[in-house]
Structure formats: C-alpha cells, structure tokens
Amino acid sequence: MTALPEGIEPEVPVPGYPNTWTHTPAQPLLPRPAGRTEMAGPVRLHRKLVPGAVNLAEATPGRPAIGQLMQIGGRILDEAGRPVAGAVVELWQANAAGRYAHANDGSAAPLDPNFTGHGRALTDEDGRYAFTTIKPGAYAVPVQETWWRPPHLHFSVHGPSCLSRLVTQMYFPGEPLNALDRILNAIPDGAARSRMIARFLPPPSVGDFFLGFTHDIVLRGRHATPEA
Amino acid sequence: MFPTSQQTIGPFFPAEFFGPADHDLTRVSAEAAPTRRGEAILLRGRVTRQGGLPCVNAVLELWQADAAGRFAGDADADPDFLFWGRARTDGDGRYAFRTVLPGRFADQLGPRASHANVTLLGSGLMRRVLTTLFFPRAAEELAADPVLALVPSGRRPLLLADPAGEEDGLRVFRFDIRLRGTDETPFFAV
Numbered sequence: 001m002t003a004l005p006e007g008i009e010p011e012v013p014v015p016g017y018p019n020t021w022t023h024t025p026a027q028p029l030l031p032r033p034a035g036r037t038e039m040a041g042p043v044r045l046h047r048k049l050v051p052g053a054v055n056l057a058e059a060t061p062g063r064p065a066i067g068q069l070m071q072i073g074g075r076i077l078d079e080a081g082r083p084v085a086g087a088v089v090e091l092w093q094a095n096a097a098g099r100y101a102h103a104n105d106g107s108a109a110p111l112d113p114n115f116t117g118h119g120r121a122l123t124d125e126d127g128r129y130a131f132t133t134i135k136p137g138a139y140a141v142p143v144q145e146t147w148w149r150p151p152h153l154h155f156s157v158h159g160p161s162c163l164s165r166l167v168t169q170m171y172f173p174g175e176p177l178n179a180l181d182r183i184l185n186a187i188p189d190g191a192a193r194s195r196m197i198a199r200f201l202p203p204p205s206v207g208d209f210f211l212g213f214t215h216d217i218v219l220r221g222r223h224a225t226p227e228a
Numbered sequence: 229m230f231p232t233s234q235q236t237i238g239p240f241f242p243a244e245f246f247g248p249a250d251h252d253l254t255r256v257s258a259e260a261a262p263t264r265r266g267e268a269i270l271l272r273g274r275v276t277r278q279g280g281l282p283c284v285n286a287v288l289e290l291w292q293a294d295a296a297g298r299f300a301g302d303a304d305a306d307p308d309f310l311f312w313g314r315a316r317t318d319g320d321g322r323y324a325f326r327t328v329l330p331g332r333f334a335d336q337l338g339p340r341a342s343h344a345n346v347t348l349l350g351s352g353l354m355r356r357v358l359t360t361l362f363f364p365r366a367a368e369e370l371a372a373d374p375v376l377a378l379v380p381s382g383r384r385p386l387l388l389a390d391p392a393g394e395e396d397g398l399r400v401f402r403f404d405i406r407l408r409g410t411d412e413t414p415f416f417a418v
C-alpha cells in the first residue's frame with residue numbers, strides 16, 4: 001500500500017482526552033506489504049449488518065423527533081473517485097439536546113423517545129447513501145477541563161475490503177465550536193479537516209420540511225480486489 | 229482523491245448495532261445455518277490498556293480465510309462462511325468469536341500460516357489498530373510465514389493464540405490484546 005500524505009490522520013495524544021494516551025500503542029506500527037488477507041473482506045455484508053433503518057427521526061410513526069429535521073446524504077467513493085456500491089454505512093449521533101441514547105452517556109440532558117439515534121444504509125449503484133434525522137446538539141465532554149464537542153455525526157463505513165474500513169465523524173459548516181474541537185483538530189492538515197465538514201444544501205433543493213446537507217466519504221483500498 | 233480522515237469511534241457506538249450472530253463468522257446471516265466446512269472453534273480473549281486495565285466497550289472486527297484458505301470472491305470459497313465478524317468487549321474487557329480454524333494458503337508474500345486478522349476500535353483510539361493472530365500449528369509453518377517474520381523475534385509469541393480447552397465440543401483458543409504497556413501486542417500499519 002502507498003503511504004498516505006502527512007497530516008491526514010489524527011495525531012495523539014489529544015489534550016484533554018486521556019484515553020488517547022492509555023489506549024494507543026507505544027511501539028511503532030510494523031509496516032507490512034498487503035497480501036491476499038489484507039485485501040480480503042466480506043461479501044454482501046448486509047446479510048449480517050442489516051440496513052433499512054434510515055429514518056432516525058421517527059421512532060414512533062407520526063411523532064417526529066425534537067430538533068431540526070434534516071436530510072443527510074452523499075456518496076461513498078474510492079481513492080480514484082469511483083462510487084462504492086453495496087457499502088454498509090452506519091450512522092449514530094446525539095439528539096437535539098446533545099444526549100446519546102446509550103448507557104454510557106451520563107449527561108443530564110434529556111432523552112427523546114421519538115429519536116432512535118442510529119441507522120444503517122446500503123449504498124446504491126452510484127455509491128449513494130441517505131438518512132433522515134435531526135441536527136444533533138453540541139455536548140460537553142466530562143473530563144477535568146471540560147471541552148465541547150460541536151454538532152457532529154459518527155459514521156462507520158464497510159467497503160469491499162478490510163483495508164477500506166473507515167470510522168469517522170462529520171461536522172457542520174459555520175459552527176463556532178469546530179475551531180475548538182480537540183478531536184476534529186487532532187487532524188493536522190487543514191484541507192483534510194475541511195473535508196470532514198458537510199456542505200449545506202440550498203433550501204429550495206431540499207423542500208419545506210428538512211434542512212439538507214451533503215457529505216461524500218472517500219475510502220482507502222485503491223488496490224483492493226473488487227467484490228465478486 | 230484523498231481518503232477521509234479517521235476519527236475515534238468514541239464511547240457511544242450503539243449497542244443496537246450488535247446482532248445476536250455478529251460475532252459468529254460461521255453464519256452468513258443471523259438466520260443462516262452454520263457452515264459445515266472445516267473445524268468450528270471459539271476465539272476468546274481480553275483487551276487491556278496501559279496498566280493492564282480492561283478496555284471496556286471496545287469493538288473488535290475479525291476477518292480471515294475460510295477453512296480451505298480461500299477468500300470471499302474465490303470461485304471455490306465457502307458460500308456459507310462470512311469471512312467477517314464483529315464483537316465488543318464486556319466490562320472486564322473480554323470478547324468472544326465463533327469461527328472456523330482458517331486454512332493456510334500462499335500469496336504474493338509467500339506461504340501464509342493459519343491466521344486471523346483483527347481490527348480494534350475504541351474510545352480514545354483515534355485510528356483503528358490492526359493485528360494478526362496465529363493459530364498454534366507446526367513450527368515450520370509459523371517460521372515460514374512472511375508477516376510473522378516482520379515482527380521482531382522476541383515479540384512473535386505475543387501474536388500466538390493459545391489453546392484453552394474445549395467448550396460444547398469445540399476447541400477454544402485464547403488471544404489477549406494489550407494496547408499499550410508491558411508485553412504490548414504488535415500492531416501493523418496496514
């Protein structure tokens with residue numbers, strides 16, 4: 001595999017996020033050439049990771065989640081810009097109050113029973129995915145020197161090989177907290193950071209009921225064997 | 229195009245994303261019957277971080293060849309094997325997979341010993357980490373493996389899964405992952 005240009009991947013430790021030190025290997029990573037096993041992956045993973053829950057904002061039919069309803073979609077691409085069809089895309093996020101529907105979230109912010117907070121999609125022939133959700137709220141990270149996460153979406157993407165597996169986060173344009181976020185700014189390269197920020201769609205192109213954002217995600221694994 | 233940057237999976241990866249058979253590579257879906265090819269085994273272990281403390285709520289993804297050493301997409305690959313599974317660690321850092329003993333094969337790197345690959349994701353891990361575990365087979369098979377040979381010889385035993393008895397008639401193998409500190413697991417760049 002060709003090495004990535006400098007500055008695209010996040011640096012550790014992240015100040016104020018002690019886990020980035022305790023969990024990150026101290027020894028240098030061992031370089032290895034990619035053989036068959038590194039290029040391999042599952043076939044039709046959607047049989048196991050079943051997609052379908054692409055509307056996070058209506059856990060109860062007829063009762064929309066609290067917050068600004070929005071549509072988020074885009075394309076999953078490879079490094080050559082080709083669409084990745086059949087990719088499993090997992091999305092999870094906080095609700096409008098900045099609270100996750102997760103046992104580990106000890107925040108006092110309220111849960112929303114009409115917001116599921118997670119969804120799973122399968123990309124089409126053009127590599128497209130789409131979810132209906134709400135814009136998440138910001139939340140404070142409960143460490144000694146509290147800092148705030150800007151509104152963001154978490155994405156987990158399964159491409160055709162295990163080389164193209166990606167877990168990332170997406171941010172919103174114009175958020176003042178973006179410049180202060182320690183996780184976004186752990187990425188040294190400014191251009192790489194700006195690629196993590198979604199594009200706002202003009203309201204007339206989305207309609208009267210939703211905000212619209214678009215966000216493309218590029219997976220590694222240019223040399224991966226195409227899926228049979 | 230440049231690949232999208234990685235970010236940590238964080239502490240809130242949804243529990244709902246784990247299906248009842250996700251940790252079972254021998255089934256292609258939750259409803260499918262397990263493959264009949266090869267020897268079904270259990271792979272278990274514990275993930276720890278600096279200080280030997282358990283790494284809780286981590287996500288492990290396992291991928292490997294089928295029992296005959298073939299991969300998804302090969303014409304003669306096992307159609308009832310998924311080649312991939314996912315598990316998470318419990319409050320003590322423990323994980324478990326059900327899979328088959330992977331077959332050996334040869335590729336452009338050379339003769340590969342029986343092995344499985346792990347991606348580990350966790351809160352605080354800003355990038356995923358990757359390692360490869362080797363099943364205890366003939367010493368010459370291990371000695372010839374070109375990837376194990378990349379590991380400094382003193383650290384190679386850290387990549388060997390240990391036999392750990394039997395359960396429900398299946399052989400159990402144990403592979404512990406130490407993210408940082410004493411006897412740190414060797415991790416690979418790709």
Ligand SMILES: [Fe+2]
Binds near residue numbers: 094149240
């Ligand atoms: Fe988050």
